[in-house]
Amino acid sequence: MGDLLQPMHLLVIGLIVIVLFGGKKLPELGKGLGEGLRGFKSGLKGIGDDEAEADLEKKKREDLEAKAYQEAKLAAEAKLAAEARVAADLKTEREAREALTK
Numbered sequence: 001m002g003d004l005l006q007p008m009h010l011l012v013i014g015l016i017v018i019v020l021f022g023g024k025k026l027p028e029l030g031k032g033l034g035e036g037l038r039g040f041k042s043g044l045k046g047i048g049d050d051e052a053e054a055d056l057e058k059k060k061r062e063d064l065e066a067k068a069y070q071e072a073k074l075a076a077e078a079k080l081a082a083e084a085r086v087a088a089d090l091k092t093e094r095e096a097r098e099a100l101t102k
Contacts, residue, residue: 021029
């Protein structure tokens with residue numbers, strides 16, 4: 001037993017297809033097969049695009065989280081600085097009052 005798809009075998013398969021479906025149906029079958037293959041290829045391409053979009057979305061989310069973390073850190077530092085200023089002002093006021101009362 002040789003190869004299954006030798007040129008002679010392909011000719012016999014082609015003749016059987018013509019006899020079964022007729023000459024008028026073959027273009028329609030070819031068109032349907034071509035559209036099916038195009039749809040399959042675009043579907044496979046879409047799978048890769050979905051993964052790329054997911055990676056891009058993940059990177060954007062990580063960037064936003066990092067930015068939010070930096071903003072929160074700056075806000076906390078600003079709050080601490082403001083509290084330190086208020087505490088220093090209160091201490092200065094208290095010392096000034098004590099100096100006046102003595």
